[in-house]
Each structure stands twice: as structure tokens, then as C-alpha cells.
Amino acid sequence: MSEVKEIHMSSGTTGVATVGAYNDHDLKIWGECFARGIEYADGGPEDVCQVCYGYGLFTGGLGAHYGCISAGCTTIPISAGNTERQIxxxxxxxxxxxxxTPSYAMHIADTALEMGLDPARDFHLRAGIHGAEPFSDNFRAELERKLHYKVLDIYGLTETMGPGVAVECMEQNGLHLAEDHFIAEIIDPNTGEVLPDGEWGELVITTVDREASPVVRYRTRDITRIIPGECACGRTHRRIDRLHGRTDDMLIIRGVNVFPSQIEDVMKTFSQVSSWYQIEVGTDHRSLDIVTLKAEVNPGFDIDDMAGIEKLQRRMQAAMKAALSVGVKVKLVEPKSIPRSEGKAKRVIDTREGIK
Ligand SMILES: [Zn+2]
Known part of the structure; x- marks a missing residue:
């Protein structure tokens, strides 16, 4: 422990926090790997980098920070939030x-437009390095149109290293793995068999030179593939495709990991509702994620008591927000109104584009 310089943790939504430790060497490698994203964007000492990932246990803020410093940029450690100040x-x-995160970039873009600004004239952005949540190509195109810059995807996870395990180049055709520091394999999540390049499966990572918390053949649960062939940019590190989701049922809502089981746990504390529910995930007019929980009240509860229903919905919403750190709109419905399934219950309906 005397050599460990920094510890990060995932949000621990499965109940147990995942811990990543870094010594001096690991922090240096982390900075260098993130800095590749800045170099891929032809960035360097002339650039002013605004880091609006959250600083703290989450790896986004400090990972980007070390990357910007390593690339020699002027770094603004503004962290997340206070959008008008960001602007x-x-x-x-x-x-x-x-x-x-891409969703926060979209929020900044929309807020700037609502304030009557013209990003092409008022901002000097060239590139955005956006990771920590999956986003579709359409979402990327909309961001690029609104902010007049180029969006590069970046990948990492607490267990192997924060952002920088793989980064997109300006070709925007897959993320170059930092193969000098990580060995990547794609496996069939059911059999564990290693799949050939080009086939989709679960990404497995081995750290080559991580010292404080190395991992061997760590199953990331992220679904991607190795893109066969070389990139048009000329770099020879292999590429992974943009993420296709996860092997488990985790939802990523505005960058926060949410499991349906967590929502269920909150529901269970309200005796007025049954265990029949459905979670609808979609996007609002600003392309931000919105979650609606439809829950059936128990037969004894008067569904026509509007004031009572509204009060209960508000209480449940407050409890969800406290437990999950994301807003969930609660809609109480009458008993037996949610379709029953004979097989596995369809608990989640995700209509977001590009997310399976
Ligand atoms: Zn490339």
C-alpha cells in the first residue's frame, strides 16, 4: 500500500464497489494512454482542454486530466455540472x-443554443473525447453538427484502467487498443471460447504492465469485436468496434449504471405496489435518457384516488432518486395492466437508438 498513489472505485451498483489502484508507474501509463486520444485529434501544447468529466472516484475526470497534462495541453479541471459556467x-x-460523457456534451450544446449562442462563432472547439457510456452514430452526428467539432470515442473501465484502454482516431472507424499495455481477446460469453477477429463477443483484457492492480483475462462484460485489417490512419494497433452493450442487463442512464434489480429493491419498500413493473427507457427532445417506471398498485389500493396516486408517485420518485442517483418517472397503473409473459418477463423496454 505504501507504493499505491491513487485509488479509484466504480459506482458499485451491483452492491460491491470495484477498486482500481495505481502506483506512480500506472498513473504515468494512464496519462500517456489518454493522451493518445488528444494526439489522434492532432492536439498538443497549443490546445486548451476543458475536462468536464466528474473528478473523484470515477475514473473519467482524473484520467482525462492526466491525459491532458501528459499531452502538454493547457488543462481546465472544471469537473461536471454548472452548465452555464461550462459555456x-x-x-x-x-x-x-x-x-x-457524450450526453453531457449534448446538454452543453443544447443549453448553449437555448442561450442564443452560435457554437461555430462563439466556441473554438475542435474535438471532443467522449466516453463512459455508449452512444449511437446518429448521436455523434448530432453533436458534431451542433458543436462544430469532431467527436472521438474512448474506452476504459475501473478494473483495467480508466479511459484510455482504447481510443478512436480521426477515421472514426473503431477504437485503437493500447496494445503495448493491454492484451485484448474476444470470447463467446457462454462457452469462453476465443473468437476470431471480426466476430462479436465479450471483451477480455489482460494488463501487460499494470503494477498496483494487474488483471489477467478479466471479463469486461462489454460486447464488441476486433475490427479486422488495418486502419486508414496507418496506426497498427488493432481496433475494437464501438460497444454494443453489455452481457448482463445493466442500463447506462446518463452515464450512471442502473440495474433493474435496484429499481425493484426500491419498489419493494412500498407496500402499496405489486412486483409487476416495466421500465421504459427512451430519450427526450434533447436526446437525454429518460426512464419511466410503470408499476402496478396492489388490488387494495384505490387507483381512482388521484391525490393519493400522485402523492405515492412523488414519494417513489424521491426514493428512486436517492437510491440510484438518476431520476425515474413513476407511473402507477391498475392491477393486471402490464402484459404478462409466459417466459422471462420483459422488464425493460429500451427504445434508445443504437442501444440493444
Ligand atoms: Zn486509426
């Missing part, structure tokens, strides 16, 4: 690169 700093500092 003011984007304008006044002339930030050229922005690092945050």
Missing part, C-alpha cells in the same frame, strides 16, 4: 478540446 469558460478560455 462561459468554453467561450472565454477558447477551449479547443472538451472531455466529458
Amino acid at each position: 462561459r469558460v468554453l467561450r472565454e478560455m477558447g477551449s479547443t478540446i472538451i472531455c466529458c
